[in-house]
Amino acid sequence: MTRGGTMFALLALITSPVCAATLSGVPRILDGNTIEIEQTTVRLWGIEAPETDQICLDARGRKWACGVAARDQLIKHSNGQTWACQTQRLDEYGRALGSCLIDGEDVNVWMVRSGWALSAGVTQHRYVVHELVASTNYAGLWSGAFIAPWDWRSRNRATIIIGANSVPIEAQEVLLGSIPLSEPPSPECLIKGTHRSGERIYHLPLQPGYEQINMTDKRGERWLCSEAEAQATGWRKAAR
Incomplete structure (x- = not known):
């Protein structure tokens, strides 16, 4: 097609x-x-x-x-x-x-x-x-x-x-x-959502590289409160 x-x-x-x-x-x-x-x-x-x-x-x-x-x-x-x-x-x-x-x-x-x-x-x-x-x-x-x-x-x-x-x-x-929030809005919202090559990618706290993600680097980054919320709004889990 x-x-x-x-x-x-x-x-x-x-x-x-x-x-x-x-x-x-x-x-x-x-x-x-x-x-x-x-x-x-x-x-x-x-x-x-x-x-x-x-x-x-x-x-x-x-x-x-x-x-x-x-x-x-x-x-x-x-x-x-x-x-x-x-x-x-x-x-x-x-x-x-x-x-x-x-x-x-x-x-x-x-x-x-x-x-x-x-x-x-x-x-x-x-x-x-x-x-x-x-x-x-x-x-x-x-x-x-x-x-x-x-x-x-x-x-x-x-x-x-x-x-x-x-x-x-x-x-x-x-x-x-600070237009992208450097700190999560709530202790339960620790998932980091970032944009990579046009894709919405989310990173969990225990995944490699999570700590290196600076949430004030660029627009479009956001904190997410659960994987279900992330997936429901078009984010995909990072492979690593």
Whole structure:
């Protein structure tokens, strides 16, 4: 098959309605908008939670691991309950895009309304009212200052920092002082993700060369909290 034919086939797979499915079970929560359920990785559609390596500022201007907190709040809210998810298609990493319910409650809505995710993508209007409620109540991320998750992934000195209240004058220096984070955001997030020849490669603490990887060398490097999270977002384990 030609390269053009391969790309066409991949596009057809991603957009095909045959990817639609109804899933049910107790999920494994990988981050604030990614779960595993019935051996399927599902990306909550239409919302963006902070990356697990993301750092925000609280109401007093102090740094906190908001990405890990968003994931943990979803785990707490789930509390081992059964989810029902409806998926529609696959994203670029092969994750099923969908929305989920816990006992009839829309999880996507709960994440945005509680301030742990933003309304995003082509469906942004669907959750924008819930985002307004969260910002008005200074809930979750809106309690302080933060970078939108899609901007965090490609942040630079010109990246905009947002918040429901006034953004501290030193917010840019604190959040963007070292654009790749030299230290993990949480003691549990020790996996190093690096880019090599256009590939996303992750390195575990006990692998050879792990200690020699400087996480401030280049953009695109990030800390990951689990192998499942890494693999679900397109990272491949280093061979050595």
